[in-house]
Amino acid sequence: MDENIEKIWWVFPRFKIERLITGLELPVNLAFVPEPTDNPSDPLLYVTELYGKIKAITNDWKVHNYAESLLNYEPNYEFPGTGESGLTGICVEPKSGDLFVSMIYEDGGDVKNKLVRLKSKDGSKMDSMEIILEDIPSIKAAHQIQAITIGFDGKLYVNLGEGMINPKVAQDDSDLRGKVLRMNLDGSIPEDNPDPDSSVFAKGFRNPFGARWRKSDKSLYISDNGPSYDDRIAKVEPGKNYGWPNSMRENSLFWINFPEGITALDFMQNGEFPFGYEDELFVAYFGGSYVKGPSIKGKKIVKMKLNEDGSAIKSYDIFASYIGQNAASPCGLAFGPGGLYFTDLHGEKNGQAHASSGNIYKISSVIKAEGEILVPYTKENFGKCLCPGCPTHNECMNNRDERLFCAGGKTECDLERKGCLCGECPVESEYGLTEFYYCDEGAAKK
């Protein structure tokens, strides 16, 4: 769609970025349908637009106006400031395809949070709305109701910001602000909650924008934005206190002292990237709420490897970074078919956000590019590959654990050709290859 895309986005080696959709109005979060059909006109994903719209995107990548005018007030485009709030969290209920979305609303001059369930006959246009949760005090300054997820236990989990004005409410068990809530899908309180009379699941949060469930330990992970210090990521466990307003580090697995506006997060847990990235956590760092050009704050996506019990990280890399001249920045993020998708809230048009220039991008692995490469980059082929014993396979390639070049493409290490083992490799005979030196020449193509 944009031939100059690599001039505005840097992505990790062996990945590529493409713009799938543009012209969105402040796209905040995206949610994929858990089990999409093959029918081109059925929904594939949904996007919340901050000022009260939802777009449905069908399998044929057509964009539909699912819902409009969901806010009952006139938003003011003030970034940073009172323009940062609105319609944010979204998740798709797997059985019905209904949407749960979170937003703020005005009630006689007060600003409040609510969570609603939206129904649609064909998934492309909203037919009805049911209120699940409402009347929770809020503010037009980001610390509002945020991410919604459905857990492996089928319950609804909701991140609630503490509302900024009185952070102490995050410690008040009788107040829902500054909490992660756990509810039945109709909003009632499950009997097995930490307190069976309360929807509070965990407390002590500030502005927990993102949430995602990790398959490998069946746990919920959230992002939470600090004040002028400490953005963090935490594994949320029942009844635990996460410290705010005293601390942004309590029970957190990771924090950055210099805050970068951590927004959405997701795990690579359905084979969207090569197996070496399995279970890595990808996190959007939004940065300042409206900053033109590259910035030391945010405007990037990072990836991290967690330890087994999710109590700390083992590695950290920048995975994508905005290097263009405009106000673009990643906000929502989710793995979907064949890659990592993210929303770019402001996009490439200058002059505040009235321009409707928000985008959806996809980052995919070059290694996994379907249809072009002959040998699949699988764990099995990786195990059979003879490269590690090859005299051409040098220290650099060894340190990076690179092999299976016939599938993964050439190395970026400098190499001296000292012979090639490909000719007698079981992978080569299985796929009928006849060449040598894939580490230098690139992957075997169809």
Place this chain on the structure above:
Amino acid sequence: MAENERIVPDIDKNASRCLCPGCPTHNECMKSNEERIFCSRGKTECNPEKKGCLCGTCPVEKEYGLYDFYYCVEGYAKK
């Protein structure tokens, strides 16, 4: 076997270009005997375990138009 069946002459120029010493199949026994250029000298008695073969990219193989592998196990290249 008649000497004229042998394709690759056992000369220094070929022995020095032979890739066998860098090959993962080239084991301790072959190394201690300084064995190489099996396409000319014939198979080893060192019982190597096949771990891949470099002959396919060897300049000697190319020069004599060979296309086989594992001369250290199969024996020298014949006409």
